[in-house]
Amino acid sequence: MGVENKDAEIVKTRIxxxxxxxxVLRNSLQVLLISDPNxxxxxxxxxxxxxxFSDPAGLEGLMHFLEHMLFYxxxxxxxxxxxxxxxxxx
Structure with a gap:
């Protein structure tokens, strides 16, 4: 899967x-990579x-079902x- 660099300002504290x-992957999934030296x-x-709120009309509970499919x-x-x-x- 291809990867595209997208320069974005990431604000962090001085410490x-x-x-x-x-x-950003080719499928438009945005990924934040974090490297911690400690x-x-x-x-x-x-x-x-x-x-x-994303459930289609007549399929109430679909998103909750998909959550279970992802994790269980x-x-x-x-x-x-x-x-x-x-x-x-x-």
Whole structure:
């Protein structure tokens, strides 16, 4: 998948030693990369800009259902809340 650099001003405090970079994937997904020299950990997060106001007429609850599909219905974590339990145990 291609990546396009999009220069964007990222405002941070003077004491923030992290490096930031914004990229946009070919599918228009915007990504903020953060590098912190004081950690050996890594993480990823995703913000989905839709909610119950995005439900089509007659399909109320669709967005909530899709939320469950994103976080609970995978081969590795097939049981509801198993991924959340894994994260808290790490």
């Amino acid at each position: 923030d030693k992290r490096s930031y970079r914004r990229i 950690t050996d950990e890594c993480a990823a997060s995703m913000s989905v800009g839709v909610g119950y 219905a995978s081969e590795k974590y097939p049981v509801e809340d198993s991924y959340s339990k894994y994260i808290t145990e790490v």
